[in-house]
Amino acid sequence: MNPEHGMAVATALTNYVFPNELHVHWSLMIVLYPYITGIVAGAFIVSSLYHVFHIEALKPVSRYALVFALAFLAFATAPLLIHLGHPERAMSMMFTPSPTSAMAGFGYIYSAYAIVLILEILFIYRPTLVALKQEATGFQKPLYNILTIGSDNVSEKSLALDHKIIAFLAAIGIPMACTLHGYVGFIFGGVKANPMWATPLMPVIFLLSASVSGIAGIILSYILIKTFTRKFIDMDCIRTLIKFLWGCFILDFVFEMLELFSHAYMATHHWEALRDLYFGPLYNSFWVAQVFIFSVIPLVLLGILSLVKLPDSWVKFWGSLVSFMILIQVILMRWNVVIGGQLMSKSERGHTTFHPMWFEKEGILVSIIIMLLPIVFLFILSKVFPFWLDDDTVAEKQLT
């Protein structure tokens, strides 16, 4: 066959998109939504590793991880509300939900998780908050009054009870954090009309990438905050976190590849369209960026950091860099799943294109602002909830 003809055939064969599918409906906001909820779930898991599984090395970040989770949780719904055509009707998802909808559960799961997280923070911080209340002046006084729920009792008996409540909340928090993010994966995995999304592995991949992004977020922010405030960095904690990050990321990456491999191996009638997608419009964002630069390289780096005894300064530098790369990997994964899945037309004969704009309602600028808001909120929270145990003698005593 004449190669030119071959080209013409290839183009003609792959360019029919159903007329309503030229527009990508779930854009940047829906990329950010699972990204933010993932960070929340992952950070909570870090905290639970100490509070429930008693990984002592993680004690320095055990409280901080919860406040970090709260800062992101507060903005998890922001991209959803911006995305909705009628945000003023958003609450009808909670008041009059349709029981068959995979999406209708989000409000409940999110709220229940928020309640557990806030309660856990309040109980863990209670002795600290009581102490701070004594020193508080002006508007801080009523604030700490609310946060301590009116109780100043820090007797041993009372703290022992707090301990039990904390353990209970952390214990139910783990399945809830897993549900929160596994469920977000199911919102995509349950869409049978989209062969890229419709896989039972989707919740697993979302959950694993959530853990990974949460741990990476904690490592990066811990090193950055401590470095900029010129405070002591607990290297044992960092090294342990890196090992957990390595382990979770191995699982995450393996499952991500397995998912693609199963599609290719089973090669159902969808595979042709999926292959065209992965090797066509997603080639750079998936193979080059997500897989090679931001997965393979971090895997090697994490392996070295975990197995080789390196000087502290190296661990700090490479640990932050690799965490940053993992955070990019996870957002690339969200992009490739959310946007990638929609590029492929249900005609299975072609794909559309998507180029986000800077200044549209769901554009790049709004996305950057949304990602900055949790960081700003985290700074505000730091004024109320001291992150680190080493500047907090009250809590130090209680936890030991």
Place this chain on the structure above:
Amino acid sequence: MDSIEKEISRGRRTFIKKVLGGTVAGSLLLVIPAGAMDLANIPEQITGMRGKTGPFITEKKFAFIVDITRCIGCGSCCVADKNEYQVPDGMYRTWVERYVIDDEDNVYVDCPNGGLDGYQEPRQDIPHPIRDTFFVPKLCNMCEHPSCVQVCPVGATYQTEDNFVLIDAKRCVACGYCIQACPYGIRYINPETRTADKCSWCYHRVRKGLLPACVDVCPVQARKFGDLNDKDSEVYKILHQPHVVSVLKPGMGNKPSLHYVGLRREVV
């Protein structure tokens, strides 16, 4: 002679009378609403629909049949649909696809402007001799197990007892989940109402005993609509006689109520 003149003058008198009468009557018609649009004056196209009360028609089971072997790709249905609903440009409640298959078994599909302009020119970019070509009109499949209804978080998309899948624009939050869930790419977000929108098989017309607008205008009866509980209806006969009838993406398990006569395996 006399009688002839008499006859002529009588005719003239009658003529003048009639002209005057006509003028008066015509003028009155201009002033008084003529009632030409009164539903009662339009013959019932679907029997037994007039005078029904209550939200649902329970004794009917509607089906839509598209006969691919008849469609000529004129685009009349698309024009009728756009007029009926003032569909915004770039969105399509119904569209007509053109399939071309060449001697090498390559399949070429296109649908410029949703087929609104009709297919007036043959495709020029096919490198091999063409062995077959046909048109496939697409519209809402009105599934028995609709994915869009399943996923809608607020129940804004719902199924009526007579097998219609409709959207309550007052409840829709425009999350877009139904758009992702529909295996047929039928749905879109209407930029004017900021809610999900799609073909409704002209529910408002059907309730008044009228055929869907696209069915009404099709010059070759490629689109057929009727009640499967009526054994005399054309749709009943087609589905119960040995025709080559199929639905789109049967593997999805959605059980569409939209059937295709002469559906080809190339059609997705």
